Amino acid sequence: MRSIEDIAARLSQALPPQVAPLREEIHANFRAILQSQLAKLDLVPREEFEAAREMLAHTRGKLDTLERQVAALEAERNA
Template sequence: MIDLSHIDDLARRLSSLVPPGLRGESSRELRDELQQNFKSVLQTGLGKLDLVTREEFEVQRAVLLRTREKLDELQRAVATLEAQLGAAPAAHPPSSAPHH
């Protein structure tokens, strides 16, 4: 979920960009309406994006790090086993003739 306070802040910033001629007391309602419109457009636009929360991102990052550590561990184990197999004498060399 997107933090609505950030959207409110951005909408306020956008409404502050209204030309100075529209900033008088009589146009306060216009600024408020513009701010609400900005907020609505921002929420709609951001809602269409495929975004994840920071928490979801951090969870997936932790899973990826654990997976990477496990992969490194498995690669070391395979390398060790390959080294042991390469150093061990072959008791029964593989036969190329099919067995019936």
């Protein structure tokens, strides 16, 4: 993923030549806007996401095992 700085630079470079004198100010404004909007998205870092995903997979495995055990116990009880 591109950094905020890279995105802001690309946006400011895409501006027409007539605004070249204002390019640095516009670049700073783009960067500030991107940072404030991304902060509102409530994103989590990739490492935190991966840790939660691994924990969910582990929990899902335990749940599957418990469901099989309950089914076996119910079958045993009904037999």
